[in-house]
Amino acid sequence: MNIGEKVYRSIWQDESDQTTINVIDQRRLPFSYEVLQLRSVNDVCTAISDMAVRGAPLIGAAAAWGIWFSFLEHRAENNIKEAILFDADRLKATRPTAVNLSWAVDRMTEVCEKNPESEALRTAAARICDEEAWRSKKIGEYGLELLRDISYRKGGGTVNILTHCNAGWLACVDYGTALAPVYLAHDKGIRVHVWVDETRPRNQGARLTAWELSNHGVPFTLVADNAGGHLMQNGLVDIVIVGCDRATTSGDVANKIGTYLKALAAHDNGIPFYSAFPVSTFDMTIDSPEQIMIEERDGDEIKKIDGIPENVLNIPVETLHATSLHADIQSFYICQPGISVSNYGFDVTPARLVTGIITDRGICRADKDSILKLLS
Ligand code: MRU
Numbered sequence: 001m002n003i004g005e006k007v008y009r010s011i012w013q014d015e016s017d018q019t020t021i022n023v024i025d026q027r028r029l030p031f032s033y034e035v036l037q038l039r040s041v042n043d044v045c046t047a048i049s050d051m052a053v054r055g056a057p058l059i060g061a062a063a064a065w066g067i068w069f070s071f072l073e074h075r076a077e078n079n080i081k082e083a084i085l086f087d088a089d090r091l092k093a094t095r096p097t098a099v100n101l102s103w104a105v106d107r108m109t110e111v112c113e114k115n116p117e118s119e120a121l122r123t124a125a126a127r128i129c130d131e132e133a134w135r136s137k138k139i140g141e142y143g144l145e146l147l148r149d150i151s152y153r154k155g156g157g158t159v160n161i162l163t164h165c166n167a168g169w170l171a172c173v174d175y176g177t178a179l180a181p182v183y184l185a186h187d188k189g190i191r192v193h194v195w196v197d198e199t200r201p202r203n204q205g206a207r208l209t210a211w212e213l214s215n216h217g218v219p220f221t222l223v224a225d226n227a228g229g230h231l232m233q234n235g236l237v238d239i240v241i242v243g244c245d246r247a248t249t250s251g252d253v254a255n256k257i258g259t260y261l262k263a264l265a266a267h268d269n270g271i272p273f274y275s276a277f278p279v280s281t282f283d284m285t286i287d288s289p290e291q292i293m294i295e296e297r298d299g300d301e302i303k304k305i306d307g308i309p310e311n312v313l314n315i316p317v318e319t320l321h322a323t324s325l326h327a328d329i330q331s332f333y334i335c336q337p338g339i340s341v342s343n344y345g346f347d348v349t350p351a352r353l354v355t356g357i358i359t360d361r362g363i364c365r366a367d368k369d370s371i372l373k374l375l376s
Contacts, residue, residue, distance in 0.1 A: 001169040001176075001183065003033070003215045009174050011053070011061050011129060018122075019072065021065045025052045026170060030211035031308050031329055038062070041069040041087045048094040048101075051202065055171020056245045056281060057132045060100030063091045064125040067108035071121050084112055097254055097295045097346045099246040099283045104128055129173045135278040135360035136175035143181025143241065143276055143358040144188070150238045151190045158219075159185070160238045162195040162228055165256035166208035167243025167276065177276040178241040179212065181358070186218045194220040195231055199256060201301040201343065225258060229265035240266045241358070244277040251351030251366025252289040253277075257344050263353040275349070275366075276358040279375060287368065289348040299341035304331045 001008060014020035014037070025036040027050065036052050038044050044066035047053045053062045070087035074080045088109050092102045111124040150159045165171075167178035175183060185192050194213055199205035206222055213220045223231065231237050240262055244253040253259075253275040266273040286292065306329050354366035364370040 001174060001212065001216055008169075009129075009133065010058055010170050011065075011173055013126065021062075023047060023053050023058075023062065024170065026054055026208060027052050028329065029170075030207050038065065039069070041066045041073060041091070044069060045090055045094050048091070054095075054204070055166060056098035056100040056243065057136070057172040057177070057278060058170070059095055059098050060104035060280065061125075061129045061132050061173050063094075063101050064104045064108050064128040066091045067105060067112065068118070068121045068125045071112060071116070071118060075118070080116070081112075084109060095295060096293045097245045100278075100280050103280045132172055132278065133174035135280075136169070136172045136177060136180050138360035139177055139276050139278065139358055140175050140180030140184040142360075142363050143274070144184045144190075146239065146272075146274065146358070146363070147181055147185040147190055147192065151185075154238070156191065158191040158193050160193050160195065160236055162197075162231065162237045162240045162262065163209065164197055164205065164228075164240075164242045164259050164262055165199045166204040166212070167241075167255075168209055168212040170208050170212055171243060176212075177243045177278070177358075179209070180276065181241065182213075182218060183216060186216070192218065194218060195228070195237060196220050196222050197228060197258075198222070198225045199258065200225050201305075203305070204256070228262050229268075232265050232269040232271050237266075237269075237271055240271060240273045242273075242275055244275045244281050245346055246292050247275070247277065247282050247357070248286045248288060248291065248351075249282060249284060249371055250287045250368050251354055251357065251371055252292070252348050253351075253354060253357070253366070254292045254294070254346045254348045257347050260347040260349045260353075263349040267353050272355040273349075273353060274356050274358050274363075275354055278360050282371070282375065289350055292346075292348050294347070295345040297343045297345050299343050302341040302343050303333055303335050303337060303339070305334050306331050 011023045021038040022035050025034045028034045070084045074083035088105045163178050168176035196205045196209045244255050246254045263273050351366040364374040
């Protein structure tokens with residue numbers, strides 16, 4: 001996708017040093033655009049757990065490179081298989097809810113089992129990245145039809161989409177999941193406008209979705225996390241599209257904490273609620289919501305907020321784009337530092353609240369029959 005005139009992916013192999021994988025450091029956005037270089041399986045584990053890379057498909061893509069690094073690090077050892085399986089478990093443990101992570105790691109360890117060579121693993125990791133980008137584009141193409149229909153029904157009027165967290169190209173390799181239909185619709189001249197909520201505690205909406213959309217020129221408005229219900233009650237939302245980190249075969253979808261509340265509000269207001277994700281996000285081993293493990297993160301994410309002080313803005317705010325400001329991010333407590341907090345990263349929206357699932361194989365209803373038919 002575009003940053004200014006240039007087309008970017010969120011992860012790529014370095015051109016001058018093939019054993020370096022570059023990612024956009026998402027902890028620094030939107031205040032500065034910095035590329036983080038990954039050179040070892042340790043680097044990958046840290047980048048995922050610190051959320052320098054995040055979003056289910058991108059975590060999987062990064063972990064695939066992690067297995068290649070593991071192979072390079074252990075190839076001279078006698079117990080290489082055990083060493084790689086050990087690293088595979090470490091990678092899987094970094095973010096427990098996103099199933100794409102274990103999906104990609106398992107796919108890489110299978111390749112390693114059959115063909116334990118650096119080039120085979122390098123190619124397999126690169127293929128996972130390419131496939132993720134391709135899958136996101138397909139999600140965009142299928143989802144585009146939903147937006148086209150709404151636009152047609154509104155006589156070409158603006159289609160208002162509400163999304164949560166960041167399920168755009170930063171969370172994937174390219175295009176995104178929830179945002180892929182939006183980008184494609186915008187590029188085709190369909191009038192779209194996105195309601196972006198902050199997504200506390202890490203503010204992926206305010207920091208990342210807003211950055212992505214502004215760089216691609218898609219109209220959007222940032223709203224407080226709890227504004228969604230009000231917007232829906234007042235006819236300001238035509239469709240809700242969110243991403244997903246793990247889906248059951250019954251159509252229950254785990255996504256960033258707060259998604260469930262959006263789904264309840266959408267249901268109450270008769271607004272279609274779609275979850276968009278590649279088929280690798282289905283966990284084929286589970287069929288009910290309580291089987292999804294919900295990641296709990298450091299309470300400091302709730303107690304603190306990151307930002308930049310107003311006085312570093314020495315250029316007009318309207319001209320401020322991520323690439324133009326290299327301010328130091330500062331952390332501030334927003335409550336008494338000693339209080340007790342809990343920080344659930346995700347929640348599960350039950351299938352009954354999901355109007356449909358947009359995948360790279362098409363759109364289906366959120367029920368077992370439709371899902372298994374789609375996957376067969
Ligand atoms: O904790 P994060 O930022 O990794 O959570 C991301 C989300 O919840 C996304 O909606 C999800 O991964 C789908 S990404 C296309």
